[in-house]
Amino acid sequence: MLPRLPVCILVSLPVLLVQGDASASSKKKSPPVPASPPPPPPVGDPSWSLGLRLYRALRSESSSVNPVFSPLLVASSLEALGGGSSGTTASQLRDLLTTPSSAKAGASTAEPLSGALKSLTNANGSSFHLHASSALFSKQAPPVSQAFAKESQAKFRLEHRSLGKGDSKADLKQLHGWARAGLGGLDGAPLPAEIQAKAGALIVANALRFKGLWQREFSEESTDQRTFLGKKYTKVTMMHRAVTSSWNGFNPTLSSLGQVCIGTLKTWKIWCKILEVPLWAGKASVVLLLPFHVESLARLEKLLTVELLSKWLEKASVMSVTISLPKANITSTLSLQKELSALGLTDAWDQKVADFSGVSDKSKGKLHLGGVLQWASLELAGEAGKGEENLEEEDVGKPKLFYADHPFIIFVRDNATGALLLMGALDHAEGEALHDEL
Structure with a gap:
């Protein structure tokens, strides 16, 4: 049985998640972010096109x-x-x-x-x-x-x-x-x-x-030791936060089920969650792709193209999310x-x-x-941007769950130009080894 999320400190951070309709109320001061969400990955951008092709070539090696x-x-x-x-x-x-x-x-x-x-x-x-x-x-x-x-x-x-x-x-x-x-x-x-x-x-x-640098920090009080279900099961420090968004206006039409985004290729399909988290001031974003089930990333990686990822993010809705991430480098x-x-x-x-x-x-x-x-x-750490301590807390509605306790793909993009700064994957998180699985 997968570990369950503990009670989290309820604070605010903008996120985009591909899934069904949800509501989030924002009553108090928010961190500085742009008036509208960043555009999806530009299909004609050379950093995205080359990046995804290089990534697939790299992942063709079993090592x-x-x-x-x-x-x-x-x-x-x-x-x-x-x-x-x-x-x-x-x-x-x-x-x-x-x-x-x-x-x-x-x-x-x-x-x-x-x-x-x-x-x-x-x-x-x-x-x-x-x-x-x-x-x-x-x-x-x-x-x-x-x-x-x-x-x-x-x-x-x-x-x-x-x-x-x-x-x-x-x-x-x-x-x-x-x-x-x-x-x-x-x-x-x-x-x-x-x-x-x-x-x-x-x-x-x-x-x-x-x-x-996040809009609000993952405080020490909201971290604990959990199991990361990667190529090796390890005990790692997991960071937990309940977050909400100040962006509105998305009405997803992508075929989905709850938090599950369904993509198809030929005769098979992959279920995944897609989460976009703008960083402090909204000048860059972290995008996470997490398979819905505990498995390696091979099936998801075969599916990925710039066109499909762009389509997924275009259909993103804005909502409250409870997010858990491993602290990792x-x-x-x-x-x-x-x-x-x-x-x-x-x-x-x-x-x-x-x-x-x-x-x-x-x-x-x-x-x-x-x-x-x-x-x-x-580095995935809990630090927030300068001035975070002066922000007031916001009310968070009923959050959806994004629990990254197994391998995921990560992108970092520049929101002004849409360029892909970083791309990678976390297959294995360093920690006390439990047993091999994937």
């Missing part, structure tokens, strides 16, 4: 546990690299980032990515605490064009750095040192495979550490060469055919892509 990465940083760095490429190398990079809708409209992918980076930089410290860095490392390569370096830094915050003349161990030490600084002093996990950077290699590296270090190659980026890795003539005037036959590396950390 993938608790992955987390930044689609926005990967997409913006590849966009910058595409600006320094030509021929089939450029077309393959462009195809990675172009969606059917953006191709049809002839829209640029550079502008939305650059705009999202600026938006998140401006929101840092209000809705969340963020450390983020991107760099293009070169190994014994021709000089990088000043024009390319200047534009990449200005538009996409992609700095250029040179790897030393040492061996692979020296390269890894330098890369890990850079990642530690980019993560705000946090030591990232070792790379799953050693990087063997040959002369002429270009290595794209992203490092991101994120901690969201999801971290991962990824090398994305295999996944990007499977998505069509093939020429860039081959020094004989790669064309990065815009990166360096003397690059013909001398430059190639040697790696796309990602260090990321996503």
Whole structure:
């Protein structure tokens, strides 16, 4: 039998949940949020399109546990690299980032990515605490064009750095040192495979550490030890809150049953709960996808597309919700060469055919892509935004239950631009092991 939720402190926080009609009364002062909910994920946004495809490619590996990465940083760095490429190398990079809708409209992918980076930089410290860095490392390569370096830094915050003349161990030490600084002093996990950077290699590296700030905190009094039913059953700290919303006007028409959102694909269906929680001041949101039953995420992951997720969130209704989340820090270090190659980026890795003539005037036959590396950390904690202590409590009606005691998918998006900052999954929560199940 699944553990039951204890009596919670009733406080207020905006949420969106896909399910049937419900009512919530708001009588007192609310945290500062926009007048209307954020739009659903833009179908033509390159960060969502690339992010979901990369995620599915990563999850095709049975060893993938608790992955987390930044689609926005990967997409913006590849966009910058595409600006320094030509021929089939450029077309393959462009195809990675172009969606059917953006191709049809002839829209640029550079502008939305650059705009999202600026938006998140401006929101840092209000809705969340963020450390983020991107760099293009070169190994014994021709000089990088000043024009390319200047534009990449200005538009996409992609700095250029040179790897030393040492061996692979020296390269890894330098890369890990850079990642530690980019993560705000946090030591990232070792790379799953050693990087063997040959002369002429270009290595794209992203490092991101994120901690969201809620509208109201999950207080210590409302936390306790519970069982997380993941790949291993573990005892973890669970944070509980009853929350309500100050947003109104949603009338869902999506086929649903109570808190269950039903999606179909061919001959099978998956039931899940979808919860969107705007962070402090509403500048960013956390979106959680939780299978209705205790199971692995495999069936839900096969179903996910940007179009379907956008449709689900368009049908979201606003209501009071009792939410329980594990206190966790999801971290991962990824090398994305295999996944990007499977998505069509093939020429860039081959020094004989790669064309990065815009990166360096003397690059013909001398430059190639040697790696796309990602260090990321996503902390789920109870902290709220600045000024939360001055807010008055609100009445909460009869709340629905969102009890995240088993694996779930998590997104973090920028509400000003809709870009996907982070995506990941919690398959396993660290704690005292009980027994294996999933």
